[in-house]
Structure formats: C-alpha cells, structure tokens
Amino acid sequence: MTDTPRVDRLDGLQRLRRQAWGSRRRKVVTVSLLAVLGLASWQLSHRPAPPPPPLAPRAVTALGRLTPRGGVVPLSTASGNSGGSEVVAKWLVPEGAIIRRGQLLGILSSWASLREGVLQAETQLALSEAKLAQVDAGTRQGARLKAEADLRAEQVLIPYLRISREKSVELFKAGAISEEELGKADAALARSKANVLALKGTLEDSLTVRPVDREVALAELSVSRATLAQARSQLRNAEIRSPLDGRLLRIYSWPGMKETDQGLAQIGQVGAMQVWAQVFQSDVPRIRRGQPVEVWAESGGFSGRLKGTVQEITGEVSARDLFSVNSNNNVNARVVLVKIDLSPGDSSRLARLSGLNVNVRFLP
16 A cells, blocks of 8 residues: 555656656747748748740731832922922823833923023034134135135236336326326326235135134134033923833822922832831831731732731831821831832732832731
C-alpha cells in the first residue's frame, strides 16, 4: 500500500513531462511553419513578373490613292506670261491620250500673233545674211552699174567737147565769138574731165569691200538674230508642251479658260502605277519594305482586290490631307506616306484611273 502513491506520483511527473515536450514541439513546428510561409511569401513578392503573352499580329489598314509612279505633274503657263491674262486657244490632243516628251499639246491665245512675229524675224534675218554676203563679195550692183554707164557717157562726150573748144578758139581768134563764149567751151571740157575722174572713183569703191560696210552688215545681222531668238522664246511661252513620256490625265483649262489653281492640265507616267497610302504614325512600326498589300476600290472604279508590295516608307510625318471625305476621319492625325508598287498587269488596266481613292490593307 505504501508504494502506490509513489507510483502515482511518477506517472504524474511523466505525464507532465510529455505534455511539456508536446507543447514545446508544437511551438517549434508552428514557428517553423511560419518561417517557411514567410520565406515563400517573400520569394513570391520578389520574383519577376512573367512576360506578357505576345500580341497576335493584326493587319494595318489605310486610305490611299492611285497615282503614276513619280506622281502627277501639273502643266502651267510660263511665269509672268502676258500678265496672267492668257487663255487656252486650243488643245491638240484629247484627254487621256498617250503623249511624248516635247510634244506640242496645246496653244494659248497669243500664239498666232507671236508666230507671225517669228516669221517676220526670220525674213529679216535672211535679208541681213544676204546683205553681208553682198558686202563680202564687194558688189554693190546698183551703184556699180550706174557708175559704169555714166563713165562711158562722159568718156564719149570728151572728144566732142575737145573739138568744140578748138573751134571756139579759132572763132575767138577770128573775132567771131566773145571771150565769154570761149570760156564756156573751156568750162564744159573741164567739167567733163572732172566727171570722168569722179565716176572712176565711184566705180572703184563699188568693187572694194570697205571695213565700215562689213561692220554695219555684221551689226545688222546680230540684231536680226537676237530679234529672232526673242520671238521664238515668246512663242514657246505660248505653247503647252509635255516634259515627259506618259499620258494626258486631265484637262482643267479648256479653250477660252485661264489657268486654274490646279494648272492647265495634269500628266503622268502611267506605265507604272502606284498606290500612295497615308498610314497613321502609330501604325508605322508594323510596316516594312517588301510587305504584301491588298488594295481595293473605295467606291468603284475597278472590281476585285489587287496585290502589291511596299516600295518606300517616307520618313516625313505630316498632317493628314484626307484622301476620302468621311466624317469618321481624324483630321488631326499624323501620318506617314507609304508608296506601294502594283504589278505591271494591274498598272496597264489602271492607267486611266489616276487619282482614284482606294483602301489598303498591309498584311502581317
């Protein structure tokens, strides 16, 4: 009986030890779990964010316009021509015709009078050239012929005047005539001899090229040439000529009309057609040279979709000039011009559609 309380005490102590050890063990586990959780939370908070998923490529669309390769060239009158009062007199080729460089396409109202001025200047030049040739040949025909005829007449007259004087001397000695009448006979012979000498000098001059005569002829020739050059220049200003091979796309100033703000007409090299598209500045990173493109008409002109490739991306950012009248267009947008080449087959059938508005899709 005496050992039972002792055993109970030992059991109680053991239970207390086990309870204390379990409590400490739970605290250690709890602290360890908290430490692990804290470390995991810190690692999660400091781990770099995963990269965003790549954006799916999308096609860029834009408005464009059909235009000849190199653009449209306006035809205008010469600056300052007739003070801006010139009107078109006549077109020599129809709208849409194939034209060649230097070809005369039309004439202005002053052309006829200026052409007459050219003809007159050409005639005057021919006369000046003939006069110089005559001076160089030393033949002033009229003066020479007259001098020869007068000289022959005087030379024929002198013998008769000598005989007349000799008779007058005999008559004077015989007292048949007065001294005054004898003096008249002497004067007639002397005058005839003087005429012969003068006519010989005139004839000699007509056969000799005098430097002063040649200088005068050369000066007249220079003036005639300058006058003709000026007349031809003025005539060219009244002509409408093509500066390139291409097509007469559009006539703005018809006969009787002055030059418009767009010029007299528009021409272009339509053998190779392009689309000039206005791409928003924000979409330019999605555009590259050689990129495939689809093109279709905005409101008629041709059917179907055309294929093209990006040929040039200009570096200049400009204000949008609105290829299309559309209330949804952002007039404040900044755009970049992108030039697109079309296939030769499409270029030939689109040659008459320069200026047509189109839609453009740049494929990814």
